[in-house]
Amino acid sequence: MTxxxxxxxxxxxxxxxxxKGQLETYHAGNISTxxxxxxxxxxxxxxLTLDGKNPISFDHDCREGICGMCGAVVNGRPxxxxxxxxxxxxxxxxxxxxxxxxxxxxxxxxxxxxxDLAVDRSAMDQIIQAGGYISVNTGGAPEANTTPIPQxxxxxxxxxxxxxxxxxxxxxxxxxxxxxxxxxxxxHLALLPQGKPEAAKRALAMVSKMDGLGFGNCANERxxxxxxxxxxxxxxxxxxxxxxxxxxxFSSIM
Amino acid sequence: MRxxxxxxxxxxxxKWDRHRFELKLVNPANKRNxxxxxxxxxxxxxxxxxxxxxxxxxxxxxxxxxSPRRAHSIAAQGGINAAKNYKNEGDSIWRLFYDTIKGGDxxxxxxxxxxxxxxxxxxxxxxxxxxxxxxxxxxxxxxxxSFGGAxxxxxxxxxxxxxxxxxxxxxxxxxxxxxxxxVTIFPRREMLDIVVINGQARGIVVRNLITGEIETHPAxxxxxSTGGYANTFFLSTNAMGCNVSAIFxxxxxxxxxxxxxxTQIHPTCIPxxxxxxxxxxxxxxxxxxDGRVWVPKNPGDKRSPRQIPESERDYYLERKYPSFGNLVxxxxxxxxxxxxxxxxxxxxxxxxxxxxxxxxxxxxxxxxVIEQKxxxxxxxxxxxxxxxxxxxxxxxxxxVHYTMGGLYVDYNLMSTIDGLFVLGEANFSDHGANRLGAxxxxxxxxxxxxxxxxxxxxYLAGTPLPEINTSRQAFLDAAQTAKDRxxxxxxxxxxxxxxxxxxxxxxxxxxxxxxxxxxxGLMMARKMIQELREEFWENVIVPGANEEFNQSLERAGRxxxxxxxxxxxxxxxxxxxxxxxxxxxxxxxxxxxxxxxxDDNFKYVATWEFKGYEKEPVLHKEHLAFENVExxxxxxx
Numbered sequence: 001m002t003x004x005x006x007x008x009x010x011x012x013x014x015x016x017x018x019x020k021g022q023l024e025t026y027h028a029g030n031i032s033t034x035x036x037x038x039x040x041x042x043x044x045x046x047x048l049t050l051d052g053k054n055p056i057s058f059d060h061d062c063r064e065g066i067c068g069m070c071g072a073v074v075n076g077r078p079x080x081x082x083x084x085x086x087x088x089x090x091x092x093x094x095x096x097x098x099x100x101x102x103x104x105x106x107x108x109x110x111x112x113x114x115x116d117l118a119v120d121r122s123a124m125d126q127i128i129q130a131g132g133y134i135s136v137n138t139g140g141a142p143e144a145n146t147t148p149i150p151q152x153x154x155x156x157x158x159x160x161x162x163x164x165x166x167x168x169x170x171x172x173x174x175x176x177x178x179x180x181x182x183x184x185x186x187x188h189l190a191l192l193p194q195g196k197p198e199a200a201k202r203a204l205a206m207v208s209k210m211d212g213l214g215f216g217n218c219a220n221e222r223x224x225x226x227x228x229x230x231x232x233x234x235x236x237x238x239x240x241x242x243x244x245x246x247x248x249x250f251s252s253i254m
Numbered sequence: 255m256r257x258x259x260x261x262x263x264x265x266x267x268x269k270w271d272r273h274r275f276e277l278k279l280v281n282p283a284n285k286r287n288x289x290x291x292x293x294x295x296x297x298x299x300x301x302x303x304x305x306x307x308x309x310x311x312x313x314x315x316x317x318x319x320x321s322p323r324r325a326h327s328i329a330a331q332g333g334i335n336a337a338k339n340y341k342n343e344g345d346s347i348w349r350l351f352y353d354t355i356k357g358g359d360x361x362x363x364x365x366x367x368x369x370x371x372x373x374x375x376x377x378x379x380x381x382x383x384x385x386x387x388x389x390x391x392x393x394x395x396x397x398x399x400s401f402g403g404a405x406x407x408x409x410x411x412x413x414x415x416x417x418x419x420x421x422x423x424x425x426x427x428x429x430x431x432x433x434x435x436x437v438t439i440f441p442r443r444e445m446l447d448i449v450v451i452n453g454q455a456r457g458i459v460v461r462n463l464i465t466g467e468i469e470t471h472p473a474x475x476x477x478x479s480t481g482g483y484a485n486t487f488f489l490s491t492n493a494m495g496c497n498v499s500a501i502f503x504x505x506x507x508x509x510x511x512x513x514x515x516x517t518q519i520h521p522t523c524i525p526x527x528x529x530x531x532x533x534x535x536x537x538x539x540x541x542x543x544d545g546r547v548w549v550p551k552n553p554g555d556k557r558s559p560r561q562i563p564e565s566e567r568d569y570y571l572e573r574k575y576p577s578f579g580n581l582v583x584x585x586x587x588x589x590x591x592x593x594x595x596x597x598x599x600x601x602x603x604x605x606x607x608x609x610x611x612x613x614x615x616x617x618x619x620x621x622x623v624i625e626q627k628x629x630x631x632x633x634x635x636x637x638x639x640x641x642x643x644x645x646x647x648x649x650x651x652x653x654v655h656y657t658m659g660g661l662y663v664d665y666n667l668m669s670t671i672d673g674l675f676v677l678g679e680a681n682f683s684d685h686g687a688n689r690l691g692a693x694x695x696x697x698x699x700x701x702x703x704x705x706x707x708x709x710x711x712x713y714l715a716g717t718p719l720p721e722i723n724t725s726r727q728a729f730l731d732a733a734q735t736a737k738d739r740x741x742x743x744x745x746x747x748x749x750x751x752x753x754x755x756x757x758x759x760x761x762x763x764x765x766x767x768x769x770x771x772x773x774x775g776l777m778m779a780r781k782m783i784q785e786l787r788e789e790f791w792e793n794v795i796v797p798g799a800n801e802e803f804n805q806s807l808e809r810a811g812r813x814x815x816x817x818x819x820x821x822x823x824x825x826x827x828x829x830x831x832x833x834x835x836x837x838x839x840x841x842x843x844x845x846x847x848x849x850x851x852x853d854d855n856f857k858y859v860a861t862w863e864f865k866g867y868e869k870e871p872v873l874h875k876e877h878l879a880f881e882n883v884e885x886x887x888x889x890x891x
Contacts, residue, residue, distance in 0.1 A: 015802075016802070032528055032530065034528055035528065035530055036532070036638075038532065039530050039531065039532050042530070042753070043530060046751050046753060049797050049806065050749075050751065050795070052797070053797070054798055055797060055805070055806060057803055057805055059320060061319060061324060061326070061493040061494055061495050062326060062328065062329045062493040063532060063533045063535075064329055064536075064634065065634065065637075067319075067324040067326070067328050067493060068323070069324050082637075084633075089637045089638070091637065091638070091640070093640060114803050115802070118803065121320055122320065124321070125321050125322075125432075125441075128323075128426065128429045129429045129430070129432050129433040130433065132426055132429065133426035134384050134385045134426070135430065136380075136384055136427075137308045138301070138304065138305040138308055138380060138427070138704070139376075139380075139703075140383075141379040141380045141383035142379065143379055144338070144378045144381075144382040145338075145340065147382075148390075148394030149394050150394050151390045151391065151392055151394060154387050154388070154390045154394075158389075158412060161412075161419060161422065162415065164418070165321065165324075188385065189385050192385050192387065194382070194383055194384070194385050195385050
């Protein structure tokens, strides 16, 4: 049932990457429970603009949970407390009248704050550049049905490939590790016959890039799996480790 | 402006082969001497950037998002068509070509559409090689499903995330080229102008969205793949950042704009539920494989859907179109929904919704089969509406989804400005007056992987391109114009926000230039937009400064362009005195309320030439020749 609620928001405001930020308090009144979380921030921003103040910067684009652009830590949890949900798909019906909601950006050494809730996640692109692909040029592909792939394998690969690259795994990890992100890509490609030839090289290159960029190591806290809006399984990290160890033992690339 | 489609001679089936042979080639060692700019990193831009870099060109790629992986192609749900005929149903390149031409209500070029169908199979091969995890049958071979406007199953899919998986494939190929140093990537940059020197596109002006700095970049050719303009309507299924600005700036610099009034309104979206709403969400067309569309037979029936007995339901698509049933093309399905709601048979609180019911499919196949096919879509629906579609039928209503119109391109995908190529949704080329489901992904990737790599070579090899640099006057002027406009937007300091104007514009467009149109409404709307635009430039408030991350400023620039462009859509709609595909002028309809074309007078591509701010644009026509298909009244009965 639609109703309206009133909330107190404490939102992180920070002018730029080299300035200090702080939490500021805003009142969100008459918020329809059918509204999405980002639509609530839209309303705050409309009012701030009319009051001659600077609206809150936050990244967002598709607003249907697939582009991976949005994300903030809501009451200590990346994308808020609903399981398997991006911030843009979080709806206000999950909040109660009178709640205080604390909204902060992703916090990680590898993700510097650009402004307010917007952060720079280009480090994730760099991890993919290190090897998150299959080396095939346009035009050289064989007929698509040449290599059958068992349905179950394709499904597990798809589970891993569903990662939207939002960075919630990094934001939730006490070590700010990107192992779930890297593990998902390494698993997706290593599971498929097309990705096997480069599997060893890929695992080594992506892990070493990740370390170089200042992401931490995995300590099996499993926070990433709990907070991932696409519910990517931590077994992908185990698969990453297997690929990494295999690569170390059996290849001369190391 | 002179339109020349440059369609190669010879039989339809041989044109592309022949053209590829006749196109000049750039020697492999010389490719490194050419710089190519690609704007946009969706399926078209991502695949073009990667493929051009693989050939050896120096590619500079720009996008407005923080990463090229986030372009809105990522949100495409249902699938991608190809003429593989894996199902042994009699599909063929010719059938895919025919379905696409007919689906577009005979307003697209035969040669382009045939080529699209020809390369469709290569796309699937390419994507599988990249590791796109398409759905597979138990035997491990690729699975297919059906989409609207076709009687064969030719749609390849990866759950309800096909666009995501295809885009991540193109993105990974792009990232590989970045690692190789063949592509330089410029994220969080917005194109503010195109630089034309001696009639040739030679560079762009962009704003760095983090610092506000205006940058100029030179090149030997520019490729625009910046998507469509559905956000003119404010509420659409497009991402919040989607905009017309890049192609509209090109239009103002001399690129013809074709068929701007052709806007696809998708039949099954989650209905509007509040005035605060920021966007609409699509429910994939693939759902119509198993979902049945219905409304109560009696207007004003407010019972809950499960209480309405079978005999008091009207499965109106199955009734009106027995051979295609629920899988009629999008324009037909959308108008039918509107027609039912206009008769008071709409459901839900607003009366602006119809049911999409899975009860029969769940009874027939079991819940687990339906879950496997559509699980993520059902989840998305439940997150937004708090209703469980396994238990209650979905409620859907049409929403703006895609734009068939776009910059005019010839067979080489080059616009009316030499050296300015346009790919994907940003061009007008392949979908006529209505796009069939699962054809947008096909076109984006066809353009990027398999067409531009050849045609851009033909241009670069055969065109004298003098050395230039960004100290040329044309670059300085374009940068100054961009700066002046930003300064102006920031200085108005009025009383209404950017979103206020955008919402108002959207309502005008939806009411008068939406699913149905009439001359009176269009003329009224034109005046309303002119007034709204005038008010915008006097009374908008854009907070902050240029030299910072300023999302209000970004939006202000885009909305300013929508306010001009919306009028062009209306001018185009007014000039087309017929109904075809998505363009439904109430004055031109059959007795059964279907779109009534006028092939004698309107069988052309309407291309508009910019003549100055607030001056009437000039119409140029490319007459379409149909030598291989018979023009018929489109029937899905």
